[in-house]
């Protein structure tokens with residue numbers, strides 16, 4: 001029986017402006033998280049279609065139950081990220097075009113690639129989430145806490161549920177495809193696609209969000225782009241200046257970044273079992289608070305909100 005819980009969450013994105021620069025202390029992380037929001041909408045839409053296609057083929061009732069809970073969690077994430085993205089689009093209407101392009105990339109996979117490829121895509125990408133999100137959640141005091149609490153709470157909820165369902169996509173892949181070799185063989189093309197989609201989102205941010213609102217070059221997370229920009233400046237060639245080349249994780253401890261990187265590599269190897277991962281401490285705190293009825297949609301400000309409502 002699956003342990004996954006489907007939780008409905010709303011973050012009041014329609015109530016007031018959603019800033020692009022939602023964590024002013026870290027413009028590069030603000031931009032990166034916004035790109036994750038856009039990617040999540042397309043990726044989770046693909047997952048919903050994929051599970052619909054896969055479900056009749058799943059013979060084991062326990063796996064079918066896992067797949068059902070997994071897809072319902074992903075559906076909730078997608079809904080919340082759409083509300084976040086809609087808030088950004090209200091302010092910067094050009095971003096609608098960017099979101100459409102991102103979703104289009106995943107729709108393309110749904111239409112043009114076999115089910116096994118999409119199962120491998122989901123298993124491979126989801127396997128990287130626990131080490132990467134642990135790095136972020138372990139550093140929540142700088143990455144999330146100083147920011148807009150709706151955006152911070154959305155990501156914290158999404159990331160802890162990704163940790164919660166860290167094994168689901170692999171369980172489904174193993175029951176239907178069951179080949180580590182296939183998964184590993186597809187990995188380069190899968191991660192090329194992931195990077196292509198993130199790049200699309202970042203290009204859209206540079207194009208549609210004025211520099212004074214984003215405070216950094218959204219493409220600066222790409223090593224190749226940074227190198228190219230530096231080379232062009234050095235050669236005194238005309239270079240489009242999209243803003244400071246800040247990096248989201250520059251202030252995080254190097255050791256923790258290395259552990260995350262090793263975790264990402266390990267997550268792609270044969271016989272990887274996400275059950276054995278070291279989990280972020282914040283995930284346990286989140287589940288405990290949720291069970292106790294804490295307002296997790298205002299992760300850092302729930303007490304202030306409750307006090308205001310009591311007045």
Ligand SMILES: [Fe+2]
Nearest residue numbers: 074077158162
């Ligand atoms: Fe998700």
Ligand SMILES: [Fe+2]
Nearest residue numbers: 074126162165
């Ligand atoms: Fe997921």
